[in-house]
Amino acid sequence: MEVERRSLSSKQASARQMLRGDLEGEDLDRYVEERVVTTTFEKMLNLARANSIFPLTFGLACCAIEAPISVVTARYDLARFGAEALRASPRQADLIILSGRVSIKMAPVVRRLYDQMLEPKWAISMGACSSSGGMFSNYAVVQGADKFMPIDLHIPGCPPRPEAVMYGFSKLQRKIIGNADQGWRQRYNAAGTEEWARGGPASAPSPEAAEAYEAAREISLA
Amino acid sequence: MPDAPGLELIRGEIERDHPGSVLATSFDRAQAALVVDPAQILTVLSWLREEPGQSYRFLSSLHVADYLPAAPRFGVHYELLNRDRVERLRVKAMLVDPAAPALPTIDSCVELFPTAEAQEREAFDFFGIVFRNHPDMTRILLPDDYVGWPQRRDFPVGGEPVTFTYNEHTYG
Amino acid sequence: MAELTQDRATEVMTVNIGPHHPATHGVLRLIVDLEGEVVKDLKPVIGYVHTGIEKSCEDKSYWKVIPFVERMDYVSYFFQMEAYCGAVERLVGLEIPPRAKYLRTIFLELNRIHSHLVWLGTTALDLGAISMLWYCFRERDRILDLFEMAAGQRMHTRYFQVGGVIEDIPLGFEKKLREFIADMPVRVGQYQALLDRNEVFLSRTKGVGIVSRERLLELGVTGPLLRAAGEPWDLRKAFDYLAYPEVDFQIPVGTVGDNYDRYRVRVAEMVESTKIVEQALDLMEEGPFIADDRKYVLPPRSELSTSMESLIHHFKLVTEGFRVEPGEVYYSIESPRGELGCFVLADGSSKPSRVHFRDPSFVNLQAFKDMAVGSYIADMIASLGMLDPILGGVDR
Ligand code: SF4
Numbered sequence: 001m002e003v004e005r006r007s008l009s010s011k012q013a014s015a016r017q018m019l020r021g022d023l024e025g026e027d028l029d030r031y032v033e034e035r036v037v038t039t040t041f042e043k044m045l046n047l048a049r050a051n052s053i054f055p056l057t058f059g060l061a062c063c064a065i066e067a068p069i070s071v072v073t074a075r076y077d078l079a080r081f082g083a084e085a086l087r088a089s090p091r092q093a094d095l096i097i098l099s100g101r102v103s104i105k106m107a108p109v110v111r112r113l114y115d116q117m118l119e120p121k122w123a124i125s126m127g128a129c130s131s132s133g134g135m136f137s138n139y140a141v142v143q144g145a146d147k148f149m150p151i152d153l154h155i156p157g158c159p160p161r162p163e164a165v166m167y168g169f170s171k172l173q174r175k176i177i178g179n180a181d182q183g184w185r186q187r188y189n190a191a192g193t194e195e196w197a198r199g200g201p202a203s204a205p206s207p208e209a210a211e212a213y214e215a216a217r218e219i220s221l222a
Numbered sequence: 223m224p225d226a227p228g229l230e231l232i233r234g235e236i237e238r239d240h241p242g243s244v245l246a247t248s249f250d251r252a253q254a255a256l257v258v259d260p261a262q263i264l265t266v267l268s269w270l271r272e273e274p275g276q277s278y279r280f281l282s283s284l285h286v287a288d289y290l291p292a293a294p295r296f297g298v299h300y301e302l303l304n305r306d307r308v309e310r311l312r313v314k315a316m317l318v319d320p321a322a323p324a325l326p327t328i329d330s331c332v333e334l335f336p337t338a339e340a341q342e343r344e345a346f347d348f349f350g351i352v353f354r355n356h357p358d359m360t361r362i363l364l365p366d367d368y369v370g371w372p373q374r375r376d377f378p379v380g381g382e383p384v385t386f387t388y389n390e391h392t393y394g
Numbered sequence: 395m396a397e398l399t400q401d402r403a404t405e406v407m408t409v410n411i412g413p414h415h416p417a418t419h420g421v422l423r424l425i426v427d428l429e430g431e432v433v434k435d436l437k438p439v440i441g442y443v444h445t446g447i448e449k450s451c452e453d454k455s456y457w458k459v460i461p462f463v464e465r466m467d468y469v470s471y472f473f474q475m476e477a478y479c480g481a482v483e484r485l486v487g488l489e490i491p492p493r494a495k496y497l498r499t500i501f502l503e504l505n506r507i508h509s510h511l512v513w514l515g516t517t518a519l520d521l522g523a524i525s526m527l528w529y530c531f532r533e534r535d536r537i538l539d540l541f542e543m544a545a546g547q548r549m550h551t552r553y554f555q556v557g558g559v560i561e562d563i564p565l566g567f568e569k570k571l572r573e574f575i576a577d578m579p580v581r582v583g584q585y586q587a588l589l590d591r592n593e594v595f596l597s598r599t600k601g602v603g604i605v606s607r608e609r610l611l612e613l614g615v616t617g618p619l620l621r622a623a624g625e626p627w628d629l630r631k632a633f634d635y636l637a638y639p640e641v642d643f644q645i646p647v648g649t650v651g652d653n654y655d656r657y658r659v660r661v662a663e664m665v666e667s668t669k670i671v672e673q674a675l676d677l678m679e680e681g682p683f684i685a686d687d688r689k690y691v692l693p694p695r696s697e698l699s700t701s702m703e704s705l706i707h708h709f710k711l712v713t714e715g716f717r718v719e720p721g722e723v724y725y726s727i728e729s730p731r732g733e734l735g736c737f738v739l740a741d742g743s744s745k746p747s748r749v750h751f752r753d754p755s756f757v758n759l760q761a762f763k764d765m766a767v768g769s770y771i772a773d774m775i776a777s778l779g780m781l782d783p784i785l786g787g788v789d790r
Contacts, residue, residue: 057416061443061786062468062549064420065512073531088416103789105365106421106442109413135462137381138453139372140364140446159549250721251484281614282726283752287739301724301735301752308632312724337614340760348448363441363789372449375747379453380446 043177049094049120050176053083053169056093058113061100063127063159068097076162081169090116095172097165098151101129102142114149122172125151126165128158224309229254232276232311240265245316255312260298263315264329270302270311271334278302278311281335286345290375295319296326296351317351330356348373406434409771413442419516419778420785431770436763440756444789451749455715456482457556459749463736464550466751467787469512472498472505473729475554477736478749480635481725482556485718485740488685494558496678499637500571501544501553502727503667503674507578508537509730510660514585517657517779521598526588533581536574543567557691558684568675575668575675582664589657599653603765603777607651613764614757617732619781622659623651629728641673653780660782663730690716715744731755731782751790755783 023031059068068086071078078084087093090113102110114123125145128134131154133143145151152175155168224232226249233244233256243262248255258266270278282301289297294316302311317326330353332339342353343362350371353359361368370377412423421442427435447466451459463478464471476498483490490498515530538548544563545551553559589595607623620627628645630638646662648655684691692711693704718740726735732754741747762781766774 058414060421061445062465065469066549069516069527070531070535073535074528075532075535086416090414101443101445103442103444104368105363105444106413109421109442113414133381135465136445136447136450137379138446138450139377139380140444140449141381143382161548251487251723253723280611282733283724283735283737283750285737285750285752287722287737287748287750289739289741289747299724299737301737305627305632310724335614336612337757337760340756344756361441363444365441372446373748375452377449379449 046177050173051082053081053095053122053173053176054085054087054093055083055095055097056090056113056117057086057088058096059099060102060106060110061129063099063129066159066162067099067126067165071162071165076166078166078169081166081173083169090114091118093117094120095122095124097124097126098130098145099126099159101127101134101136102145103140104142107142107145107148110145111148122152122176123149124153124155124168124172126155126157126168127160128156131156134158224254224311225249226254229256229311232256232270235273235275236266236269239269253310253312255314257314257316260315260317260328263298263313264331264334266313267300267302267331267334270313276304277306278304278309280305281331281337282310284331284335284338284341284345286349286351288349288373288375293318296349298328298345298351300331325350325352327352327354329354332356350374404429413439419783422778422783422785422788424774424778426771426774428771431772433766433769433771433774436766436774438759438762440759440785440788442789443785445786447790448749448751451746453745455744456718456746457711457715459746460554460556461550461552463749463751464552465786466790467729467731467734467753467755467784468549469509469784470505470730470734470787471550472501472554473727473734474736474751475552476502476636477725477727477729477734477751478738479554479556480727481723481736481738482718484723484725485721485738486556486690486716488557488687488690490558490685491682493562493678493681493683494685495637496674497559497563497683498554499641499674500671500678501541501559502636503670504537504540504571506667506730507664508534510664511537513660513730513779513782514657517776517782518589518595520775520779521595523589523592523595526585529581529585529588533578536577540567540571540574543570555684555691557687558682560684562683571671571675575671578668579665582661586661596654598773598776599657599780601650601652601654602769602773603653603656603780604651605761605764609764610651610761613761615732615761617728617730617754617758618656618659618663619732619758619761621645622648622655624649629726629733633726635727637674637677638670640677641670643667643670643673653776656780717742717744718746726752729754731784731787732758751787753787753790755785755787756790759783759788 055068057068070076072084094117096114096117125131129136130145133141153168153172155164157164229247229249233247236244240262243259243266244256245259246257270276280303282303285299287297287299289295296317296319298315298317300313302313315328317328319326328351330342340362342356345351346353346359347361347363348371407428409426409428411426413421423439425437425439426433447462451462460475460478463474466474511530511534515527518526541551542548544567545553607625610620610623624647626645626647631645643666646659648659688707693707697704698708720740720742722739724735724737726733734754735752737750738746739748758781762778765777765781
């Protein structure tokens with residue numbers, strides 16, 4: 001603790017050095033305190049991540065009209081939160097919004113899209129259907145998307161209003177800034193699940209791949 | 223819609239050309255329907271399509287209904303439309319449910335009405351009704367490896383019970 | 395070596411597009427055989443949002459089915475409600491009062507404008523005209539405000555009820571609606587100013603995706619696609635339902651049947667719809683907005699505390715629902731995409747024994763192969779947009 005405090009004050013001292021102009025004494029102290037925030041690199045990174053989310057252009061059903069389309073248009077304008085750049089490829093996106101019902105035919109596709117996204121990645125389940133199956137309690141709909149992939153945030157509604165989506169969105173930003181514990185991803189087998197080439201049909205991953213997998217997993221769980 | 227006497231006239235004319243093809247007629251809620259012999263469905267449909275006085279040349283919809291407790295169990299419905307006279311006519315073919323592995327079969331009308339292709343596949347998908355001579359009789363909406371015919375009346379709706387606090391213990 | 399290049403030039407490559415693809419307007423999957431950039435063959439794979447709605451409907455009493463059917467084709471929910479409620483009304487033989495007829499007509503036509511706006515915005519976006527999306531969704535939000543004012547929800551309003559509509563329109567609704575329909579034709583003019591002289595848009599739509607009218611009829615295609623090929627077939631004129639016989643409107647038709655005609659027909663339809671709304675608004679008089687048949691219609695809230703009989707009716711309707719004599723009805727209306735038919739089979743209980751929708755997008759999608767084969771892959775995307783399939787309706 002001592003060490004940290006000392007290093008903190010030394011940082012402030014160097015900042016003071018840099019900002020020194022005509023100010024002296026208490027004035028200079030206030031000036032520096034108002035302008036310089038010291039933080040860790042991780043926190044800084046999270047702040048940047050939270051304010052420049054690239055959502056995936058992905059729609060499933062009714063909710064898709066409200067979430068990826070309506071919220072980026074003029075009245076709601078998700079650009080204010082730094083997330084208007086929709087990406088068509090999962091490789092470039094870091095947020096997937098499950099907007100609609102996930103049918104049994106679509107579920108493997110959704111999981112694959114999620115796996116193709118690079119870490120760090122987040123998932124919002126929008127609407128009653130993808131959160132719990134909604135009103136469609138029948139043979140064709142997966143009863144809640146968190147059966148097959150980890151979900152960071154559920155937005156209730158059928159469909160949720162765009163305002164609700166934006167509220168959920170700012171909640172997600174706080175979550176990212178707060179760097180919430182991601183241990184729960186482990187339960188879903190979802191940490192470091194980037195795809196790799198498999199050795200043969202339905203065989204175990206090759207030793208190198210398994211090694212890479214373990215390494216990736218350790219990093220993401222650290 | 224043809225009215226009730228008009229429906230009987232149509233029946234009479236078909237019977238004259240193809241005896242035994244029409245089993246019954248029904249006129250209910252201002253909608254006319256012919257119940258036809260499934261073996262002769264194509265004869266009746268092409269007669270209705272080609273006969274100059276009729277020319278029901280547009281197939282609006284093809285769907286199946288499951289009348290479960292009734293004896294011929296499945297009804298294949300053809301909603302025909304005459305666009306000149308603006309008249310609709312429903313043609314029904316009632317199919318018996320054969321013993322378990324066998325599926326009810328009927329002739330495909332894709333040759334007559336190309337629009338039926340997707341709808342016959344849908345009927346196969348949900349009810350397991352095989353349309354003979356259909357170009358591609360595979361599942362259309364459900365995954366290819368799905369087992370069962372989900373929209374039959376004896377297929378469970380499926381889904382999951384929702385755990386509320388009062389039934390938490392039962393479903394855990 | 396020469397042979398090899400020859401082979402390469404004619405080699406057919408199979409490309410999978412979707413189910414996740416921004417240009418498929420949902421989760422459509424296309425398996426396309428390409429020779430260079432030319433589409434040789436194409437097979438749509440559907441079912442990725444199959445929801446089993448028809449099965450779920452069999453498990454609900456008649457009035458609880460309404461919210462389910464709304465969620466099929468999710469940009470024209472009022473049409474689904476009308477098709478279903480109309481079919482049930484024909485099953486039980488219920489007349490709806492005149493005010494309900496006009497209200498339904500107004501909301502259907504507003505929904506038609508809304509649907510075409512969503513179509514125009516997203517399709518123009520596919521063709522690279524991104525600003526159309528902002529303009530179209532600006533007007534769309536105004537329509538949704540009207541829906542919200544009347545029914546409390548933006549989408550999936552559940553506003554129609556067996557026997558009429560669930561509530562009268564609130565005060566101030568008419569003023570807002572009149573403002574909107576006065577604005578709308580001007581807005582449509584602005585869209586046309588943006589697109590009609592846009593060289594990129596014109597060259598990507600004119601002469602592309604032509605299918606002959608006979609072929610379209612064979613394939614069962616209805617709606618703007620058929621009208622763009624020059625066939626003036628519109629169920630609003632052909633059959634007599636709601637207030638359409640009383641209002642004066644025209645059916646826009648195209649001549650060639652290419653993508654440009656499809657665009658022109660839909661844009662013209664928006665203007666015609668505003669005319670219908672205006673006339674229906676003028677013709678509408680005060681009166682009951684729902685039929686007065688206590689067997690099928692909930693009694694007014696105010697009666698519940700004074701009349702025992704109303705309370706019993708209310709309890710019966712809410713818990714069990716009404717029973718319908720055995721019978722079957724097919725009722726069809728003109729949705730923004732074509733003939734939307736609803737088949738309801740009643741078996742005497744309080745739940746329908748089968749509810750089937752003949753969805754126009756499902757049938758129209760069969761024409762996609764004819765539209766796209768032989769054209770460039772970029773034109774295929776344009777044709778798909780102009781076909782306007784809503785995958786929720788296709789898969790149900
Ligand atoms: S939650 Fe409601 S609006 Fe969203 S996909 Fe499901 S049914 Fe449609």
